[in-house]
Amino acid sequence: MKGHHITPRKTLLKVFAVLVALTALTALTAQIDIGALNIPLALAIAGTKALLVVLFFMALKYDKPVNALFFALGILFVVVFLTFTLFDTAFRGDLGNVGKEAILNTEGTGQDE
């Protein structure tokens, strides 16, 4: 098929080299304790690696835009799934010590049957 983009071998090899370098980088930065920044940094590096794979190995950069649109929509729903779940679970506070009696004795909610 003549219309297909053929990614040059040189490009593929360069992308691979960058991916291995980023793997070494994420392993190194994980050894340094920078507190709350460790997770965002690790995710940023992983995200960059994933983007390189998607754009060059999966050739989405050169592909029909409709494939990129579908992919982006899929990622959007993953983000919705993750953030909206965390809106609930991350802000519940400590419910570990709330026993059955404490809930039943609470005035208002749960009493109006």
Next chain:
Amino acid sequence: MANTGTAEHTAQERSMAHLKHYFVSSDQQFDAAKLGMWLFLITEILLFSGMFVAYAVYRVWYPEVFAIASTELNPWLGGLNTVVLLASSLTVALAIHAAQTDKRRALVINLFITVLLAGVFMVVKYFEYTHKFHLGIFPGGNFAYAEMNQPIVPIFFSIYYVMTGIHGVHVLVGMGVLSWLGVRAIRGDFHSGYYTPVELSGLYWHLVDIIWIFLFPLLYLI
């Protein structure tokens, strides 16, 4: 391939053999198949996202437990497997390049190197799993590792086993598909006019690689 008149004629006939009657052209058939593959990949991403969300929920609740439990994972083995999978992604991309440029020999070689690298990944995974079983680190209620008796630690390992396990199943499926493609490539099924199965399986394989790109730092490097 020899460029004599008859050879070219048969090559042309063979190059159209894959075209289904309900498609206008090879290109249309290829684009339809590829869009279908991307849709399938989205369902795969959503399958794994359920596990990533479970991971995020528990990590936000118990960050210190994740930090303790993850020390039991060997980052060198995880890193080795990362590089192995990245290399296998490269060889799949090179295989597609070979198919696009009618290099049958390079296509076959790259496909089988990919299968080999996937095999290396699974062997490393096997040693990691058996080492943990030896220590008594089993998923869920069977957890019996006395040195980590903190609560919630078994949940970390349950998440670890489910995520890496389902990822490993994907690697095994990929090995089967890529081996089958290798046999078909030897048979001469693929050429620059038709390599859709190689392209689609390549997309699948890269996705399996991407999942691992996230699993490695999230599980091994806390």
